[in-house]
Amino acid sequence: MNTEHYTKLHEEYVRWLDILGFSEASIRGFTMHIRDFFDYLEDRNILSIRELTQKRINAYFDYLQSRPNRKYSGTGLSNTYLNHNFDAIDKLCEFLHQMGMETAPSPPNVRLKIDKEARIRNIQPFTQDEIKELYECIDLPYNHLKYERREQHQQQMRLVFALFYGCGLRMSEGMKLTIDDIDFDKKMIFVHQGKNYKDRIVPMSEGVFKIVEDYVYNFRKMYKTDHNRLFINKKIFLRRGLQALQKVCNNPEIKEKRITLHILRHTIATHLLQNGVTLENIAKFLGHSSLESTQIYTHIINR
Numbered sequence: 001m002n003t004e005h006y007t008k009l010h011e012e013y014v015r016w017l018d019i020l021g022f023s024e025a026s027i028r029g030f031t032m033h034i035r036d037f038f039d040y041l042e043d044r045n046i047l048s049i050r051e052l053t054q055k056r057i058n059a060y061f062d063y064l065q066s067r068p069n070r071k072y073s074g075t076g077l078s079n080t081y082l083n084h085n086f087d088a089i090d091k092l093c094e095f096l097h098q099m100g101m102e103t104a105p106s107p108p109n110v111r112l113k114i115d116k117e118a119r120i121r122n123i124q125p126f127t128q129d130e131i132k133e134l135y136e137c138i139d140l141p142y143n144h145l146k147y148e149r150r151e152q153h154q155q156q157m158r159l160v161f162a163l164f165y166g167c168g169l170r171m172s173e174g175m176k177l178t179i180d181d182i183d184f185d186k187k188m189i190f191v192h193q194g195k196n197y198k199d200r201i202v203p204m205s206e207g208v209f210k211i212v213e214d215y216v217y218n219f220r221k222m223y224k225t226d227h228n229r230l231f232i233n234k235k236i237f238l239r240r241g242l243q244a245l246q247k248v249c250n251n252p253e254i255k256e257k258r259i260t261l262h263i264l265r266h267t268i269a270t271h272l273l274q275n276g277v278t279l280e281n282i283a284k285f286l287g288h289s290s291l292e293s294t295q296i297y298t299h300i301i302n303r
Helices: 004-020 022-043 052-067 081-100 116-122 129-135 147-166 171-174 206-220 235-248 252-256 263-274 279-286 294-303
Strands: 189-193 201-204
Touching: 004 022, 004 081, 022 052, 022 081, 052 081, 116 279, 116 294, 129 147, 129 252, 129 263, 147 171, 147 206, 147 235, 147 263, 171 263, 235 263, 263 279, 263 294, 279 294
Parallel strands: none
Antiparallel strands: 189 201
16 A cells, blocks of 8 residues: 555554454454555555445456466465455445445445355365375475574474364464463363354364473473464464475375365364264364364265
């Protein structure tokens, strides 16, 4: 954003969302989408929010649906991502009305249908042997680095497998965990404000507990940062670490699959179901509000 008008409006929008009690993750997503929207308006010489009309919002929606995906070349934006944009625009319209802008457009309430079958087809979890193989490769990509940097990579990648695979955490849940959220006596992790603003307690297996304990006491507490989160670095650092790990594995089937923090969560859910854990218990473990979300793993196994 180049204009002071949109910059101030953006700041007020963020404060308004915070007052309403939206989670940090929701605020971060909404503000990112609105920043993109304001950039779009500026590029078309629409320099005041009072020039915003329903027609211009519709034009923006058409633009988003035709825009290529900057992250994955050759594809468009997913319906889920587009719906997140539409959510943010709806909230912007509500915000403008509450700020006294009588000419502001009404929230469009446009939503695209999510193809659940396509979503399920796109989930390719790793097998238990593949997870073991990936974990055993953690030391390989970093041998060329100096000790401190090498240890930082290795320790955080072990924690990635402990939290996102071993505990099935969502990306946002794992990234905001602090040392204070770990109960070492009861071997539990307290997850604050997960999806739908729900708190939950996640048990740690003995193997996961040992990884977390070693990370905290033998590494994290020795490392000085300006925050107390478990992970020292941002999620992009961890994402690149997973990709580096995938490259050094000799297994071609591992190389063909997409590897992300969320794929690790899908993978543990699939393995639990394969090992006889009930859907109800998996839903509690993952923090799902309904069994419908958990049932996708039944379809994945049947596939």
